[in-house]
Amino acid sequence: MKKARYPRSFSHIGITVPDISKAVEFYQEVMGWYIIMPPSKVQKESDTAIGQMCIDVFGEDWEEFEIAHMSTSDGIGIELFSFPNGIKEAQEFNPFNTGLFHFCVQDPEIESLTKKIVAYGGKQRMPIREYYPNEKPYKMVYVEDPFGIVFEIYTHSYELTYSSGAYQKSNLNKT
Template sequence: MTTTKNYPKSFSHIGITVPDINKAVEFYTEVMGWYVIMEPSTIKKERETAIGLMCIDVFGDDWTEFEIAHLSTSDGVGVEIFSFPNGVKEAPKFNPFNTGLFHFCIQDPNIEDLIDKIVAYGGKQRMPIREYYPEEKPFKMCYVEDPFGIVFEIYTHSYELTYSSGAYTK
């Protein structure tokens, strides 16, 4: 086996499942400012198109249709929003200790206003805003939930800036 130098892969998109696709598109466009790339659409189970076959490969045969919308962040990361008619409509219990996706993180230098907007649209602030370097640098973070119970984090600064400065060394 030949080894070649590894290089960092870019993040393409994340998929989230919500109980109401139209409310989710409204929340993520109004609160996060994300762009709609594809309006909510219904995908039906069929074997005549590439998308139909791909969805059968991914979801198996135990479905008939679902809704999907595609959004994009300001830096081009895609957000696929799914809504399945027969799925559980409540968010799973938050348990970061189990294997699986724990959260995603977005970045906004105006963390206070964004949290106020999230709460105004039916989301929750899960903790106080915390500073990584109190009295040194204005790096802040906070965990929140969207109105559907999906937990995510907000940083005021980039991931690289936050951790390259030794966030846990003080």
């Protein structure tokens, strides 16, 4: 007998930023995310569980970094990292290569959030689009934070948007 499979829940995402204090401020002020652990330094050492785990993950070629933990309203964690010797510019946007392409947040006030992102130094990458013009109020847009990290905003849940056949229409319309 085949064992039942259940989808796993999403726990958190790790994002590397050039300036942890500015990133925490942006995500708290613009996105409203809660600070769970303010920025703090982690040093390379093998005497603690976190020190050893970081050596396991990052290898030996580092001495310290900064980390902060935040949370969305639905309990998804945002783990921010800032490495002193890392490249401070975002990678060139290339969704065609293997790797993390974007993350997505949900806000029914998509226009307001998009304007706030731009006002705080981010960018709007495209016009806000409707999935079902004149049918349902489902909208989406791609944006960037001030550090060049690309993300998407939906007005409605992922399940609602795609269970309605978002790609069965010929294209997304501009609002």
